[in-house]
Amino acid sequence: xxxRRSLPDVLAGGVFAVIGGVFxxxxxxxDRGTPLRMGPGYFPLLVGAIVAVLGLAILVKGLxxxxxxxxxxxxxxxxxxxTVAVVFFGVFVRVLGFVPTSFVTALLTAFASRRVRPLTxxxxxAGLTMAATLxxxxxxxxxLPLWGW
Amino acid sequence: xxxxxxxxxxFSTALLLQNVLYCFVGVLLGTAVGVLPGIGPTATVAMLxxxxxxxxxVTALIMLAGIYYGAQYGGSTTAILINLPGxxxxxxxxxxxxxxxxxxxxGPALAAAAIGSFVAGTVATVVLAVAAPPLAAVALAFGxxxxxxxxxxxxxxxxxxxxxxxxxxxxMVALGILLGTVGQDIYTGTPRFVLxxxxxxxxxxxxxxxxxxxxxxEILRNLxxxxxxxxxxxxxxxxxxxxxxxxxxxxxxxRGTGLGAALxxxxxxxxxxxxxxxxxxxxxxxxxxxxxxxxxxEGVAGPESANNAAAQTSFIPLLTLGLPAxxxxxxxxxxxxxxxxxxxxxxINDEPELVWGLxxxxxxGNVLLVLLNLPLIGMWVRLxxxxxxxxxxxxxxxxxxxxxxxxxxxxxxxxxxxxGLLGYVLIKCGCEPAxxxxxxxxxxLLEENLRRALIISRGDxxxxxxxxxxxxxxxxxxxxxxxxxxxxxxxxxxTVFTEDD
Numbered sequence: 001x002x003x004r005r006s007l008p009d010v011l012a013g014g015v016f017a018v019i020g021g022v023f024x025x026x027x028x029x030x031d032r033g034t035p036l037r038m039g040p041g042y043f044p045l046l047v048g049a050i051v052a053v054l055g056l057a058i059l060v061k062g063l064x065x066x067x068x069x070x071x072x073x074x075x076x077x078x079x080x081x082x083t084v085a086v087v088f089f090g091v092f093v094r095v096l097g098f099v100p101t102s103f104v105t106a107l108l109t110a111f112a113s114r115r116v117r118p119l120t121x122x123x124x125x126a127g128l129t130m131a132a133t134l135x136x137x138x139x140x141x142x143x144l145p146l147w148g149w
Numbered sequence: 150x151x152x153x154x155x156x157x158x159x160f161s162t163a164l165l166l167q168n169v170l171y172c173f174v175g176v177l178l179g180t181a182v183g184v185l186p187g188i189g190p191t192a193t194v195a196m197l198x199x200x201x202x203x204x205x206x207v208t209a210l211i212m213l214a215g216i217y218y219g220a221q222y223g224g225s226t227t228a229i230l231i232n233l234p235g236x237x238x239x240x241x242x243x244x245x246x247x248x249x250x251x252x253x254x255x256g257p258a259l260a261a262a263a264i265g266s267f268v269a270g271t272v273a274t275v276v277l278a279v280a281a282p283p284l285a286a287v288a289l290a291f292g293x294x295x296x297x298x299x300x301x302x303x304x305x306x307x308x309x310x311x312x313x314x315x316x317x318x319x320x321m322v323a324l325g326i327l328l329g330t331v332g333q334d335i336y337t338g339t340p341r342f343v344l345x346x347x348x349x350x351x352x353x354x355x356x357x358x359x360x361x362x363x364x365x366x367e368i369l370r371n372l373x374x375x376x377x378x379x380x381x382x383x384x385x386x387x388x389x390x391x392x393x394x395x396x397x398x399x400x401x402x403x404r405g406t407g408l409g410a411a412l413x414x415x416x417x418x419x420x421x422x423x424x425x426x427x428x429x430x431x432x433x434x435x436x437x438x439x440x441x442x443x444x445x446x447e448g449v450a451g452p453e454s455a456n457n458a459a460a461q462t463s464f465i466p467l468l469t470l471g472l473p474a475x476x477x478x479x480x481x482x483x484x485x486x487x488x489x490x491x492x493x494x495x496x497i498n499d500e501p502e503l504v505w506g507l508x509x510x511x512x513x514g515n516v517l518l519v520l521l522n523l524p525l526i527g528m529w530v531r532l533x534x535x536x537x538x539x540x541x542x543x544x545x546x547x548x549x550x551x552x553x554x555x556x557x558x559x560x561x562x563x564x565x566x567x568x569g570l571l572g573y574v575l576i577k578c579g580c581e582p583a584x585x586x587x588x589x590x591x592x593x594l595l596e597e598n599l600r601r602a603l604i605i606s607r608g609d610x611x612x613x614x615x616x617x618x619x620x621x622x623x624x625x626x627x628x629x630x631x632x633x634x635x636x637x638x639x640x641x642x643x644t645v646f647t648e649d650d
Contacts, residue, residue, distance in 0.1 A: 012578035015571070016320045023327050026342050030334075036608025040334035040341055043596045047327045054320040067314060069579045078372040079573070082365060082545060083566045089549045090562030102546060109542040112368075115375055116538050124539050128546050135547075140200060142554050 006066020013062055016055025023048035078112035085109045097148035098137060103129040155505050156278060162506030163513055168211050171204065175212035176514045179219020180521060183226070184529045186233045188544055190220035191476040191586075192364035195356050196544075196551040198480060206488035207503045211510040213484055217477045218270070218460040218511065221420060222518050225262040225453050226529050229255060238421045238456040241428045245441060245448030257390040258449050261398050263522050264390075265454035269406040270515035273461035276410045277468075278508050281497060284469040288494035294602035294612045298622035300595045303416040303472050305629045307587050315633040317580045325588025326595060328353060335597055348560040355483055357561045358589055359476060360548045361568025362582040368541045369573040375537075388523060390446070398450035401431050405454030413459030414466060416474040416587065420459035427455035461511055468504055469494060472591070476583050479590040 023044055033039025085108035093101045106128040110121035136142045162168065182193045194216050201209035224239030229246035242262065249258040291299065304326075308318040331342045332352025343349035390398070405427040412423040431451040432441045441448050463474040471492030473479040485492045490500060497504045522529070552561050572582055606612035614620045 008578035012317060012320075012575060012580055015574060015578075016324060019324060020327065023330075023342065030339060030341060031337075034608065035603055035610065037604065038336075038600045040337050040339040043599070044327065044330045044341060047323055047330070047592075051320060051323045051327050054316065054323060058314075058316055058320060061316070067579060071577070072373045074577075075369065075372045078369055079570070082369065083570060085545060086365070086549055086566040086569070087563060089553065090559035090566075093553060093559075102550065105549060106542050106546045109545045110538065112372060112541070113375060113538050114372075120538065124542055128543055131543075132546055132550055136550050136554065140203070140554075142550075144557075 004066055004068070006062045006069065008069045008071055009062025009066040010059055011062075013055045013057070013059025017052050017059060018055070020048045020050070020052030020055055024052060075112075075114075077114065081108050081112040085112075093144065095148050097146055098142075098144045099129060099133060099146050100148065102132050106132075151282075152278060155282075155501070156509060158501060159278075159505030159507075159509030162207060162502045163211065163509035167205075168208055168506065168510060169513065171208050171212040172215050172510050172514050173517055175215020176219035176222075176517050176521060179216040179221075180223035180226075180518065180529065181532060182216070183220035183223020183239075184532055185535070185540065186227055188540065189363055189367070190217050191359055191480070192367070192544065192548065193220070194477050194480045195359035195363070196548050198356055198484060199551050199554045201484060202487055206485075206490060206500075207506045209484055209488065210481060210503065210507050211514075213477075213481055214464070214507060214511060215514045217475075218457065218514060219518060221456050221460045222263075222266055222522065223529070225266075225449075226259065226522070226526070227533065229258045229262065229449070230530065231533065238424045238452075238459075240421075241424045241452040242449055244428070245443075245445050248442065248444035249446065249449065252444050254387075254444065256388040257394050257446060259526060260388050260390050260523065261394065261446050261450040262453040263519055265398065265402040265405060265450040266457040267515050267519050268402050269409055269454035269458035270461055270518075271512060272406050273410045273413070273458040274508060274512045274515070276458075276462055277465055277511070278505075280462075280465055281468050281504070281508070284465065285494040285497040288470050291494070291618060292602070292616065293598040293605060294616050295618040295622065297595060297598040297602055298613060298619040298626070299470065300472065300591050300598065302622045302626045302629070303466070303474075304584075304588060304591060304595075305626045305633075307416040307584050309629055309633045313579050313581060317578075318584045321575070321580050321582070321584040322588040325585040325590075326592030328358070328585075329589045329592030330596065335593070336600065346560065348558050351556075352593075353564050353589075354552070354555060354558075354561045355479065355586070355590055356552050356555055357564035358568050359480060359586055360552055361565045362572035362576075362586060363476065364544055364548050365565060365569025366572030366576055366582065368544060369569065370576060371537065371541070388526070394446050397446055401427070401447040401451035402454045404430060405451040406458045409455035409458030409460075410462045412455075413462035414474065416466065416472065419463055419474060420456045423455040423459040424452035427451040457515075464507075464511075467492065468497060468507075471496070473587065476586045479586055482590060 027041040027044040027048055030041030031039035032041045085105045089101055089105045103125050107121060107125035110116055110124045179190060182188050182190060194213055201212060221238060225242045227233050228239040228243035229250050232243050232247040246258045304322050308315055308322060331349060333340050333350050340350050408427050409423040413419040428448055428451060431447045432438060435447055437445060463478065466472040466474045467478045467481060473482050482492050490496060549562055549565065552565055555561060576582060602612055613623060
């Protein structure tokens, strides 16, 4: 078989191996117990090891005979803006109140598209904030302050 | 007639005004998200789950179920009209359905899909009603060892049905199980992997996982390559199929229904598999094989019936064993638990109104879907004109607010961001998200039953092999793993999935 490296395979394998490894190391800190009375560390250690081994297998396979997957450019702008928008909501909803936080989250998300015009983004964010307020605060009686401070 | 009594009980529950109303809301929303490309039923159910907490349990489940099978239905409309499958199982429908639309026969294609779905939904509802009680009775004899084997079997089968590399799917399941261990240990109360944060003691909320992996990750995938939606074809006219069409769709609808009803029970995507299988079968036995791919109405009627039948019968493992066969079912397990009902074989005896009401509501939902789809097709076509730039901020905002409202826990929101990024990277690398979510939901069940079985057997691991049910299921699990690993079968499996893609 022809040797072909595959970036997606190596990357996926790496992610599995790292997460599995982290959980293995973490579960060493918990009581393992015996098979009769398993402690809290037994099961995660086992599964973590399985994930890590599978990750390594995928990684090695990716280096030797990887699968041919299309790998399109990462939309960094969207990745950053959407992540920031989500985290922003979690951090600030209690501080700033529902309306301003929703507006900022929607606005940041709208700008994730490379094609959006600033005015459209503002309009989308305003409309969505109003819709969300109607649905969640008026309709579902969600107990959150509308405005913070 | 016990079946008759059960159905009477079911219909008397399902026909209560609020239940019909929320069934309607469910199928309406389901059709909408099925029609709109880029938002699937899993993300929708995850977002709307908090809303249903205020309802009666049966009403909540009726609405969530409606979203699920409504989406299977709506996906076909988009597939036929603009050649974009709104839902993964509609990919096959696009092959011949869109070809028919290009020849000006969008009407008959939509009608064939609607009639097929309705027939399939009706038959599959009866199958569900007949099969559920005996299966639940069998499941009552299950001990912890048997449950462990059953969950393991379900997870392995979900791998064999996933598209792409089975090794990656296996890793996704295992990763899901691993992430499910975060939080307090059930037996000792030891907090595991909580990074010292009290908010993580309850574990990661599965709504965050679902919204992140199916909502955010999907949006990021779509933003990789922003392009205009393909143009809509002209107006839909002449909905009713001709006599010739009607004659041609009878066979495919019946065969598709049978296939779908059988394959839908399998965990992890039976509805996708069944629509592909039905297409392959129809193509093989057709006398007009060369018409397939160029607008054969059989290629629309068969797969559409199959995926709708599968959507209904995939409730069988959920209602009898408490095992979710699809990510949406996994979310419904969460809905059961929130309402204080432990899903499993007892539900059918303890909560007959709930189970039979849900089953009967599916038939009502199918009637509503036909009414919603055929006469109102113009409305759905208009929905397709909503630009994606409006749609995706809406998904993100509503997902974030919905998840936050679950427990007013900011960590649930951070988890969305984490799983969105993780999901994006993994999906980009050819890993499917569904096995991870199933592993995440079933993982705690796996650990609990493993530990309980070993305590009962006093640490003797042979308990899994000496109990006949458990041994049989483990044998099936091993067989499934071998089948997935065999290169010859794998190649064949790939052709089923990629044929005519």
